[in-house]
Amino acid sequence: MDRLSSTSEIVESTPELSLEVKMGEKGGNSSIPTSNKYSIEDDINRLFEAIDIRRTKGSSHEGGSGRDALLKKAMKRPMRVGSPQASGIGISESVSLKQALRGLCISQASEMAAMKRLSRPTGSARASEAGSSKMLYRTVVVEANDSSGLTPSKGDGKVVEVSLVPETVTSSCSQNIVELSQIDKAGSSDQSADSSKCQIAPTGFVSEVSKLEIESPSAVDSSSCNEQTPNVDDTTVLDSIQGSGEQSNALPSHSGSSNGITGISPVCNTTRFIKPIFRNRSFMKKKGKKDSEFASSSSNSRDIKVGDDMDPSLGSAMEYGDRASPASSGSTSNSIESSFSTVDTSASKMGCNSSGCGDRSISKLTKIDERSISREKGESFSQNSKSSSIGEYSSSSTSMSVDSSLSGSSCHSGYRPHMSKDLRWEAIQQIQRQDGVLALRHFKLIKKLGGGDIGSVYLAELSGTDSRFALKVMDNEFLAGKKKMLRAQTEREILQMLDHPFLPTLYAHFLSEKLSCLVMEYCPGGDLHVLRQKQPDRCFSEHATRFFVAEVLLALEYLHMLGVVYRDLKPENVLVREDGHIMLSDFDLSLRCAVNPVLLQSTSPDIDPPKRTSTSPSCSESSCIDPFCLRPSWQMSCFTPRLLSVAATRSRKSLKSDLSSHQVTPLPQLVVEPTSARSNSFVGTHEYLAPEIIKSEGHGSAVDWWTFGIFLFELLYGRTPFKGSGNEETLSNVVSRSLKFPRGPVVGFHARDLIRGLLVKDPENRLGSARGAAEIKQHPFFEGLNWALIRCAIPPEIQGYSDGRTSSSKCKGAEENGEFDMF
Numbered sequence: 001m002d003r004l005s006s007t008s009e010i011v012e013s014t015p016e017l018s019l020e021v022k023m024g025e026k027g028g029n030s031s032i033p034t035s036n037k038y039s040i041e042d043d044i045n046r047l048f049e050a051i052d053i054r055r056t057k058g059s060s061h062e063g064g065s066g067r068d069a070l071l072k073k074a075m076k077r078p079m080r081v082g083s084p085q086a087s088g089i090g091i092s093e094s095v096s097l098k099q100a101l102r103g104l105c106i107s108q109a110s111e112m113a114a115m116k117r118l119s120r121p122t123g124s125a126r127a128s129e130a131g132s133s134k135m136l137y138r139t140v141v142v143e144a145n146d147s148s149g150l151t152p153s154k155g156d157g158k159v160v161e162v163s164l165v166p167e168t169v170t171s172s173c174s175q176n177i178v179e180l181s182q183i184d185k186a187g188s189s190d191q192s193a194d195s196s197k198c199q200i201a202p203t204g205f206v207s208e209v210s211k212l213e214i215e216s217p218s219a220v221d222s223s224s225c226n227e228q229t230p231n232v233d234d235t236t237v238l239d240s241i242q243g244s245g246e247q248s249n250a251l252p253s254h255s256g257s258s259n260g261i262t263g264i265s266p267v268c269n270t271t272r273f274i275k276p277i278f279r280n281r282s283f284m285k286k287k288g289k290k291d292s293e294f295a296s297s298s299s300n301s302r303d304i305k306v307g308d309d310m311d312p313s314l315g316s317a318m319e320y321g322d323r324a325s326p327a328s329s330g331s332t333s334n335s336i337e338s339s340f341s342t343v344d345t346s347a348s349k350m351g352c353n354s355s356g357c358g359d360r361s362i363s364k365l366t367k368i369d370e371r372s373i374s375r376e377k378g379e380s381f382s383q384n385s386k387s388s389s390i391g392e393y394s395s396s397s398t399s400m401s402v403d404s405s406l407s408g409s410s411c412h413s414g415y416r417p418h419m420s421k422d423l424r425w426e427a428i429q430q431i432q433r434q435d436g437v438l439a440l441r442h443f444k445l446i447k448k449l450g451g452g453d454i455g456s457v458y459l460a461e462l463s464g465t466d467s468r469f470a471l472k473v474m475d476n477e478f479l480a481g482k483k484k485m486l487r488a489q490t491e492r493e494i495l496q497m498l499d500h501p502f503l504p505t506l507y508a509h510f511l512s513e514k515l516s517c518l519v520m521e522y523c524p525g526g527d528l529h530v531l532r533q534k535q536p537d538r539c540f541s542e543h544a545t546r547f548f549v550a551e552v553l554l555a556l557e558y559l560h561m562l563g564v565v566y567r568d569l570k571p572e573n574v575l576v577r578e579d580g581h582i583m584l585s586d587f588d589l590s591l592r593c594a595v596n597p598v599l600l601q602s603t604s605p606d607i608d609p610p611k612r613t614s615t616s617p618s619c620s621e622s623s624c625i626d627p628f629c630l631r632p633s634w635q636m637s638c639f640t641p642r643l644l645s646v647a648a649t650r651s652r653k654s655l656k657s658d659l660s661s662h663q664v665t666p667l668p669q670l671v672v673e674p675t676s677a678r679s680n681s682f683v684g685t686h687e688y689l690a691p692e693i694i695k696s697e698g699h700g701s702a703v704d705w706w707t708f709g710i711f712l713f714e715l716l717y718g719r720t721p722f723k724g725s726g727n728e729e730t731l732s733n734v735v736s737r738s739l740k741f742p743r744g745p746v747v748g749f750h751a752r753d754l755i756r757g758l759l760v761k762d763p764e765n766r767l768g769s770a771r772g773a774a775e776i777k778q779h780p781f782f783e784g785l786n787w788a789l790i791r792c793a794i795p796p797e798i799q800g801y802s803d804g805r806t807s808s809s810k811c812k813g814a815e816e817n818g819e820f821d822m823f
């Protein structure tokens with residue numbers, strides 16, 4: 001959303017993981033293409049041909065042929081037993097990893113299949129899939145629990161932990177980004193599971209507040225379209241961005257520009273340095289104190305974005321970029337460019353959350369050769385980035401660079417199977433063939449969609465086509481001057497990796513001497529912040545909320561699998577597609593890190609996943625591990641109808657009893673969660689900041705689960721839970737105030753229970769911190785949800801939604817009438 005500019009900068013990068021993801025077609029289609037489905041199956045089959053699993057000593061089960069037959073029947077496909085060629089310890093075991101993969105939802109299975117790309121050596125982009133699979137799974141490692149001392153917490157001694165460790169991590173991206181590769185700060189740590197650490201998060205009801213805070217609406221309507229321009233060039237756009245009379249290294253003042261650009265990223269006209277007082281313990285006691293340090297209006301505090309790297313030891317000041325509405329031109333931004341980098345090499349302790357702790361079959365993660373590599377820019381980094389960026393952007397060429405800086409990722413649609421059939425690829429390639437380059441002049445800017453910290457986003461049409469894109473335009477000089485180049489670069493690199501129905505597709509990027517442009521998928525439905533304002537009581541129904549957060553959860557899960565900690569979840573960044581499904585946007589504050597896929601195998605004869613709450617009913621239906629979860633239900637509600645649900649439960653129960661009598665090993669669980677990633681950056685939005693960020697304790701992927709809890713809370717209640725009268729109070733509340741639910745609207749127990757699990761202040765005990773999205777997906781709040789096919793489900797009806805969808809056509813009409821003269 002629009003916001004005042006900030007010099008908040010965060011870029012942590014690690015060697016890029018070039019992943020190829022095979023996905024089904026984009027959500028909203030009437031069905032999942034059969035070919036893709038079988039492609040996934042084939043991938044999985046190939047993977048298992050190359051896999052080798054070893055049984056943990058002492059954890060063997062005598063399943064016998066009867067067990068195999070049962071499992072085969074269950075899977076309806078033959079299973080292969082790994083050959084004993086993998087490294088590892090223990091006794092060879094015929095653990096069925098295939099079950100785990102089949103049990104995963106389609107998107108997960110696709111992503112899992114894509115992991116084979118991890119082992120692809122540089123330059124062998126077209127290696128055979130079977131070969132890649134073997135390369136990956138040759139590295140399967142099985143830890144012996146008994147010999148390593150990693151005894152399961154409940155003493156069942158039947159936990160097998162399998163870590164899928166990629167042999168190599170391709171860093172093709174960094175190779176092409178000169179300066180970045182020189183300043184990597186890598187830390188590695190081996191994690192050992194701490195089975196004894198098991199704390200119970202509060203699960204009971206908490207007292208409810210008597211009053212519901214009323215939040216002043218701050219909807220930002222980005223759909224207005226009153227200006228338009230025909231084809232443009234760098235100069236006109238740059239002028240537009242800067243406004244006449246503006247210096248070129250700064251975004252324009254927020255006051256209305258004479259050239260008709262409104263809502264453009266404003267310049268903070270005041271720079272102030274403040275001490276990071278919330279790091280001080282005394283800060284925690286300052287509840288209620290007037291926020292004197294933050295000049296922004298408290299009413300806009302939820303829109304303030306913090307994106308600074310700062311050194312707590314130095315008490316560095318920081319810069320706050322105000323995300324306030326366009327009218328907030330008077331808001332103050334406090335700038336700091338000080339930053340630091342810390343790589344946490346300590347072992348990450350696996351805590352248990354409220355529900356998973358007591359489960360006898362809970363598995364611990366054993367990280368083998370897991371590296372926590374986080375790169376954050378410090379002052380010197382910023383300097384480097386500046387010079388780097390200057391070098392990178394000082395090319396006199398105005399030609400396009402279509403994803404050319406990254407191998408394994410390009411404009412070529414083949415690298416993004418999920419979107420490969422999108423006609424917009426062909427439209428862009430047609431231009432390239434025709435003119436040799438893609439440049440700004442090939443686009444007709446239709447309207448401005450919004451402005452952010454690092455650039456402005458326009459709805460743009462590729463000339464001569466009806467292909468529309470969201471064109472993010474960034475001023476190179478501004479980026480360099482404000483040391484935001486790395487943020488822009490981080491966003492671009494992450495976008496280049498993505499191929500997921502709930503994440504944006506980057507079709508191309510190009511740069512000129514003055515501008516850097518990203519050609520992205522356009523999302524016409526507006527964002528959830530705006531849409532929420534249009535709902536009755538300014539909050540979504542539980543049904544709609546469940547749909548949105550479920551899709552966000554899948555997007556976060558995918559990002560984590562790619563080694564991206566998102567860090568900026570909030571309704572403003574959740575856009576709605578034309579088909580009503582969501583698209584998570586805005587990655588410039590994301591943390592990139594290494595991630596190590598771990599397959600958790602419990603040999604406890606219990607096919608149910610761990611219960612997430614003490615009061616939760618069986619959540620087997622919502623478990624993506626359950627192969628029966630994959631029944632076709634497209635164009636149906638993604639939430640299983642009750643009758644079907646009952647029938648399915650029965651059949652599951654009978655299967656469970658059958659399997660139990662045969663001592664069948666439960667299905668393994670894939671966990672790809674960058675649990676060891678650590679950053680000390682101060683990034684995020686005040687009301688969404690996790691306590692560990694505020695306290696500068698170092699944070700990792702668990703911050704995404706905190707923000708996920710805040711996000712869920714806000715969609716349901718129309719406000720965030722810790723909002724104070726000012727930013728300082730908000731931060732204080734986040735750290736020290738207990739979670740309370742408003743009396744209204746009435747929200748179900750499971751939703752509140754999920755929020756409670758997510759908003760645990762200690763990240764180690766937070767739901768999702770140990771096993772990532774898999775933990776959260778199993779919460780009863782999502783019971784009956786078909787994770788695999790949610791992308792094909794009919795989105796909930798929500799008010800105001802059609803406004804967004806028709807906005808572009810309105811603009812088109814206006815454009816035809818010549819009403820726009822934006823540039």
Ligand SMILES: Nc1ncnc2c1ncn2[C@@H]1O[C@H](COP(=O)(O)OP(=O)(O)OP(=O)(O)O)[C@@H](O)[C@H]1O
Binds near residue numbers: 450452453472527575
């Ligand atoms: N693909 C898209 N389709 C439609 N609108 C978009 C798209 N991407 C961004 N926008 C809109 O453009 C505006 C600016 O987005 P942008 O990501 O540049 O800034 P931001 O969200 O404020 O974050 P940041 O400043 O960190 O970049 C947002 O309000 C968003 O709604």
